[in-house]
Amino acid sequence: MHGYNVLRLVREGLTGHKGWQPAWRKAEPKSSYDAVIIGGGGHGMATAYYLAKIHGMTNIAVIEKGWIGGGNAGRNTTIIRSNYLYDASAAIYNHALTLWKGLSRELNYNIMMSHRGVLNLAHDEGEARQLKRRVEANRLNGVEAEWLEAKEVKAFCPPISVAADARYPVIGATLQRDGGTNRHDAVVWGYARAASEMGVDIIEQCEVTGIATEKGAVTGIETTKGHIATPKIASVTAGHTSVIANMVGVRLPIESHPLQALVSEPLKPVMPCVVMSNAVHVYMSQSSKGELVIGAGIDPYLSYTQRGSLDIIEHQMAALIELFPFVSRLRMMRQWGGIVDVCPDASPIISATEVKGFYVNGGWGTGGWKATPGSGHAMADLLANDRPNAIAAPFTLERFVTGDLVAEHGAAAVAH
Amino acid sequence: MFVITCPYCGERDLSEFAYGGEAHIARPEWREDMSDAEWAEFLFMRTNPKGILAERWMHAAGCRRFFNMLRNTATDDILAVYRIGETPPKVEARLPATPSGEAPIGSGNDAVKIIQPGEGA
Amino acid sequence: MGKQPYRAPKGGLVQRNRVIRFTFDGRSYPGHPGDTLASALLAHGHHMVARSFKYHRPRGILAAGSEDPAGLVTIGADAKRRDPNTRVAEQELYDGLVASSQNCWPSLLTDFGAINDAFARFMPAGFYYKTFKGPPGTWTGLFEPIIRAAAGMGRAPEPGDPDRYEAINRHCDVLVVGGGPAGLMAALAAGRSGARVILVEETARLGGSALARDPDRLAFDGTQPAQWVADIEKELATMPEVTVLPRTCAFGYYANNFVGLWEKVSDHLPEDKRLGHLPRQRLWRVRAREVVLATGALERPLVFHENDRPGVMLAGAVRTFLHRYGVMAGRRPAIFTNNDSGWVAAFDLARAGAEIAAIIDVRREMSPQHLAEAARLGIPIHASSTVVATAGYRRIRQVEVRPLHEDGTVGQGGSKIACDVLAVSGGWAPNVALFSQSRGKLAWDGELAAFRPGLSWQRERSAGAANGTFALADALAEGARAGVEAAAAAGFASGDVTVPEVEGAEPGQGRIKVMAELPSHLPAHRRRAWIDLQDDVTAKDLRLAVQEGYSAVEHAKRYTTTGMGTDQGKVVNLNAFAFLAAERGEDPVKVGTTTFRQPYKPVTFAALAGQHMGPHFLPRRTTPMHAWHRRHGAVFEPVGEWLRPRAYPREEEDFFAAVQREARTARSACGVLDASTLGKIDVKGPNAREFLNRVYTNAWMKLAPGMCRYGLMLGEDGMVMDDGVTACLADDHFHMTTTTGGAARVLAKLEDYLQTEWPELKVYLTSVTEQWAVASICGPKSPELVGEILDDFDPDPEKFPFMAWREATMAGIPVRVFRISFTGETSYEINIPATYGRWMWRTILEKGQKHGIAPYGTEAMHLLRAEKGFIIVGQDTDGTVTPHDLRMSWIVKKSGDFIGKRSLFRSDTARTDRRQLVGILTEDPELVLEEGSHIVARRNEPAPPVPMLGHVTSSYYSPNVGRSIALALVESGGTRIGDRLFATRGGLPTVPVRVTETDFLSLKENRQLPQAPREALNG
Amino acid sequence: MADETGGAPERRMPLFRRQAIEGAPGTLRLEELAFAAKFILRLDPQAGGEAFGAATGLDLPPAPLMSVVNGERAVLWLGPDEFLVLAPEGEAAGLADAVASGLKDVHHQFTEVSDYYTCIAVEGPKARKALMKLTTLDLHPRAFSVGTVAGSNFAQAQGWLWLEHEAEGAARFRLYVRWSMAEYLWGTLAEAGREWGLPEQEPVTGEPMLTESVTSRKA
């Protein structure tokens, strides 16, 4: 792999940057692969990378209908944390957090992993109770978390308003110091580059239009670039998970909703950390480039249009101003939407299905970005070994039948 | 923000309505021998189509009636509204040409951006 | 500084007879009403007003409107009214305006950040992905703070915005966006039909591009443009159904013809003239039957080496500054163009007295009329030539021109031409942002080398330059037609409009020669040809992006950040797309565009929030007793939309002491709680019992009139969702109560089942929550008190048993009295029509005084019920708890269906080792566990993950039990009664606890509780 | 036994502290219309409309979104089987009795909500414009004529809007809103009327809340 480092940058700078190679090969599909991953988002790329790196499966392809990273990977607010309530969630999200920490180096691609800290606000006693329960569960699960009283919240994040007569006063917050944000596109590109280097074919602008099966087992996929034979298919398509699953008649408990986000004009640093509030339904951080990155809850209806309604944004702005009065005069520079795949228990699905060779990774809903490396890691293992590892086991489809849900509504928070 | 035609009150703004999820999922009568899987199908499993979806809405701020609506989730085109108990009307929709319906030059809505060669203007 | 050296001797729509003053970077300047900050600065020869994002290069003013990517400053003297990133070309001048430069230190002219420019070659697109990758933590700890401090543009204001904002809804038949010639005609035509019309114009006045023309050389039916516009405006003003909104930008085109408009009501007024009764800005939420998009066209710059100097301006902008604002951008302008529109700008400038340094045209063939006119005006022409370099720091002072060969190479020789402004024109492109937002599909127009509206999606049509119709007469006609058609489509027969005769029409841009990057003698990597002036993206960066595989338009955008600034690439994006197409050797249609997203230009957050701020942010639902609570020192808590008193601390008493006192009083004497917020639903109909049977887990067939029953309501997933007491009013008539927070949800759910699942059931539901004010009186003295306040009422608990209810009167007012209790104490819930609530409450407290009554808040209520082991849904349950988990199997009937029943039989839900609700007693009776503490099996926590048995849901110091008590959900809790377990304490040593039953009062009565020493009660 | 010192029962509407307020002459006026008898009638009009008419002398609105006025009584359409019945204060008991006996054999529900709702009169030439700041309903005279009733959201509060009367361009709307939302809505309406000179209204706000979580201090 062509190394990325300062020295090289200087050398290239002196010679006109002519030596840089494509970050990943623009592959055309071969007639068959040992496994095919549908979806070139963060999770799909991570799955491919770990399949190649850990399980030595390099005769594989990632099939992406558009450009890699153009789905939710390219439109999420990049909040990273692992302070989930249940053991199963703590395990996967914390595993992801551990991987995030070393990822820039591992991929030799700076993903700008910023551990600026994530505050989850409590505005009433009920929330405080839930959050404290979560902090304690986190501690016992080895997840970094602490409780801050309102005064400490203010000290940690000075721009926040902790007025006592606010409609929803801030009465405290959980803080995960090693939570934060990162550069979403870089993650996809970094994984792609590393996977491609190991021989993984990344095939863009190739839509999967059908799945071929024989005797209840997959044999290949139909794509806009032709048929590709493969015994193993992983659908890692986030908002489109149901669309893919419907191709093989696999029923899923997933619904696709619009989730919007927006950015302000770029500003000099004002927000030291990530702040999320469930009660007033808003969250905000500041990107390295300077925009305030702001999100809210999903639009209530199903939609695949990647756009939502303005009233969600209007409410979100009112809430944001209540929480951060300094923002009132700032301006919204761009708003956009993604399609999030929501599961009834706000936890993901990493599972084999009744169709042999068809695996599903989805249902991450509003909060799967933070899990990207952990999800890819577990999914690769499932694909390679055809059985869920300890981390993936609680997230199989079986739980919707037995009722053994991983109900993370509280921890999944507004949007993650 | 949609304009939804409440079958009772007429055209109103989306903000007056509450979403009720996929329609025509009948609650199975209690049976001793109903399997967990059968019950899970009712409780959780959804078609979630990209295309025509029959869904329920309630006119929450208005007449408080539930009703059904056909909407193309690929475009958000509202195709029909009808009352609870009525069968869905036949409708035409601008359905996606491929399962995702999205042009290869982009993802999501990018498909709608530019007229491609061969596409009628 | 009295003079305005670059003010043209005449012309412009500014009020020359009035002088107003503004300051820029601390210096005071004069200007005129009608100026923008840009025109006023240019009148003083100030081109350099800003610094770019990355390299901190000097930035001037490229465009004359909100599309300007470069001229950004901070407005406002007061930090609370600071508006960073304000475009000088958009900001109207007012007396006393204070502007300052941003993203530079220590000053605009001497900016240390400019050192970046010296290292630019080491900082190409995406350089940060390739470096700064130290061990974990180095990004956050080391590089990030440096990068972040360098990034960003303006500084955020301080909190305390003094301004007001509001949102308004409007429905209309025809919304016309854009007040240029096409829009004016559309509005006129539609207006005459009688349709409801809204015409919005982003700038301060109507007229659009007509105001950018020499008024002596353009006439509509013989009148000058400004007059013609004024006449139309006058006519529109006479039409009652037409609303004209200047200073209003249509920023977002959403589904179903919902268009967001952003009106700047008072941003153009001196601060002391901002009218208190009007908001600063308004959000208009318009629902239009039909929309006419007449948003004009935008000119794009040319991409060549060193094209980013202050003084490099769009030719159209130069014209606008001249004719609309009466400002000469330069005295010796050079023109650089690839189409005819640069020429007319040159002629205008020449006629206004400028000395044209040169017209440099990349084309070989040019319009003979233009050549003749140039000759007549004595303008030097450089045909088939290109600018290969520029010079000047604060302002351009020279261009180097070389011949351009057919094969796209540049020749030797050429000349250096002195100039003080370079007017560039890369051709015009229809302003399709809103069209694209509406989901319309763009079509590539090879002749314009630009996109134009192709396939409409919504009920909208484009007209004029926005539709690629650049010739003025055609634009007028198209605008009129669009107005007529839109009105007709909305059901209004057309009024007739005659399109005015235009004199002095211009031929348009002619044949345009597009070159993605103009050739140069320099090798590619030495060229610095800016594409995005704000974010510092050069052609080289885009080339690198393609080289490295980020060649998809969306990848290139994200890798280089082109078009991601505050201007969203309005005038520069097309150059980026064209460059990518050229680099990839592909058709522009194949390359595509990035997504046009809302907003068209940045919109203030507060305008989006409208009036929903401060006291109007969200409702504070309050009960009839609210004012009393406030007067009596209540501390409140939000419960859903409600505000409820949590406790009533007396002077010298802290919250905890108050809660202890209230709880003690409630059991030792008499307490009263405002329970008005409980949800109440009147249930009536022949099938009401059957209905209750299906929605609650227990049986309802036998409940007699006059009696009440407690019920648990589940979701279909089997999990407890709500609870409450329902009273039987008559055989077919019930009064149901729900939790405060659950009321709306429960009613909606019940209606859902009635309307969609069980339409055969004859049951009607009506919410009566606020019909009744409710006082819940409890304690040993409560019977006496209730007897006193009700008329002829025997409260004797023997005769009026627990779970009965009676009608009664209180001073003649009919009330309903329920013998139900959430505290385990003798209790009476009196429901009185809400208008009497305040009186009832005061009466109770007055009459209760001699019984030692105290009002108690929600916190004491929670404590009291916990003493009795009663659950609170949402506190002791969390959506994962079944009735069996609560060890309330007694409430689950065996036969018959009910909501959620089947779920209780799923293999996981039926497990017997699930977490179950139990009492928890710390061995140390003084120690109160934290809610959210976890229960573990062993005293010493092993290394994580520590196996958790459960968690504490409720925990209090109980004054009545005389020790701490807690409820917890514990694995197999029901089988662990009496066991010793441990509770975690956030890392402190765990404490031993006992698992008990949940009714602590009974445990106490049966002497099964260790007591705390007396003095603890006073703590 | 009611005590002599208790004072006579006083009835207060939620906005009893608010005086009627007015903007510049000929613009806008707000007032709480206190104390009227209000009932929600749930009834299938087909099955029971006649019986209801016989019992009360009131016709049900013939079509959705309409109202029927009969002297001081009125019936407003809220939904296909849901109506708001209005009558002067003091007629509540009589009305309830009449309905109870007259509709004995018809499945119906007649629930008193006199205190559940209050009514804010929004009147004047600017009434439509003021209300449009709060609701997405189309209140243009072409779309909302005299007699029209519509349920909608007014800012964040659900309510029922009835255009009771209009003369010479001055509309008189009645806005029915639940008790607990009345103060909020009053404040929001007053704010909307600032443009026409409605006086600023002291908002109900500023309730002291605990700004620390209690659970941690208990320990």
Ligand SMILES: Cc1cc2nc3c(=O)[nH]c(=O)nc-3n(C[C@H](O)[C@H](O)[C@H](O)COP(=O)(O)OP(=O)(O)OC[C@H]3O[C@@H](n4cnc5c(N)ncnc54)[C@H](O)[C@@H]3O)c2cc1C
């Ligand atoms: C606005 C927004 C904010 C969010 N904020 C956060 C946050 O702060 N923190 C957080 O943790 N999570 C967040 N999320 C959620 C997170 O983005 C997603 O859970 C996660 O990115 C999903 O995984 P992915 O990256 O693989 O998905 P995607 O990037 O969506 O990948 C799926 C890919 O599959 C492709 N595909 C679909 N159908 C086909 C087909 N038929 N053939 C070929 N390819 C196909 C798509 O084009 C797409 O590229 C947010 C999401 C949104 C929309």
Ligand SMILES: NC(=O)c1ccc[n+]([C@@H]2O[C@H](COP(=O)([O-])OP(=O)(O)OC[C@H]3O[C@@H](n4cnc5c(N)ncnc54)[C@H](O)[C@@H]3O)[C@@H](O)[C@H]2O)c1
């Ligand atoms: N020289 C050329 O080749 C050339 C090119 C393009 C246009 N033109 C001229 O343009 C004229 C056509 O007139 P027209 O009316 O189509 O365009 P116009 O440019 O005169 O008017 C467009 C108006 O829309 C406004 N606007 C744009 N976006 C808006 C938004 N989002 N919200 C509110 N307002 C918005 C602008 O402020 C402007 O006033 C003709 O006179 C033609 O000569 C000439």
Ligand SMILES: Cc1cc2nc3c(=O)[nH]c(=O)nc-3n(C[C@H](O)[C@H](O)[C@H](O)COP(=O)(O)O)c2cc1C
């Ligand atoms: C974390 C984050 C930061 C962003 N910052 C910017 C920005 O500074 N400028 C910008 O124009 N868009 C920004 N975007 C939005 C993207 O331009 C784009 O809207 C988004 O990726 C969705 O793609 P689409 O709009 O093409 O559908 C940002 C997006 C994310 C997820």
Ligand SMILES: [Zn+2]
């Ligand atoms: Zn309705």
